[in-house]
Amino acid sequence: MRAVSLYATAVVTAAMLAPWMGAYAQDSKLSVPNVTVTAQGPAATTVFDGKYVGTATLEAGKDPADCLTTSSMDMTIAGGQVLIHADGAMPWNNGLTAPKLTFQGSVDAAGEISVSASTPAGLRTLTGTIRDKVFSGRRLAAKICHYTIQMVKQ
Numbered sequence: 001m002r003a004v005s006l007y008a009t010a011v012v013t014a015a016m017l018a019p020w021m022g023a024y025a026q027d028s029k030l031s032v033p034n035v036t037v038t039a040q041g042p043a044a045t046t047v048f049d050g051k052y053v054g055t056a057t058l059e060a061g062k063d064p065a066d067c068l069t070t071s072s073m074d075m076t077i078a079g080g081q082v083l084i085h086a087d088g089a090m091p092w093n094n095g096l097t098a099p100k101l102t103f104q105g106s107v108d109a110a111g112e113i114s115v116s117a118s119t120p121a122g123l124r125t126l127t128g129t130i131r132d133k134v135f136s137g138r139r140l141a142a143k144i145c146h147y148t149i150q151m152v153k154q
Contacts, residue, residue, distance in 0.1 A: 049079065051074065054152055055071075057147060071088055101117050103126050
């Protein structure tokens with residue numbers, strides 16, 4: 001009886017190790033399906049693709065000493081994907097240069113843009129519309145600092 005048990009253990013162990021050791025099934029009905037992998041090409045261009053440059057103006061009623069002063073903004077659109085960079089200074093910190101803020105998002109077929117940026121102080125959003133190669137939008141920064149944005153396609 002002990003010999004049968006050892007034989008059965010050897011057969012089970014061999015069956016478990018066979019794939020790992022490179023052994024293959026002898027059944028000709030087993031096969032590997034054909035798999036085709038294709039790479040995605042670049043996104044299609046849109047009428048909005050290009051570079052835009054402009055400024056952000058702090059909306060009336062806000063204390064400029066509490067908000068970043070934005071010296072310049074630029075936006076690049078490629079294949080419907082949007083990147084916006086904003087440079088600025090911190091008036092409350094002796095005018096030190098603020099870290100460049102980068103917004104990411106998309107533009108739809110109607111020219112509506114929605115982007116956001118993650119900052120240590122929380123999520124910042126920027127929305128707007130492109131009409132006749134001009135972007136007009138609004139940036140919300142915290143509860144007290146709202147900006148009107150104008151950028152023109154170069």
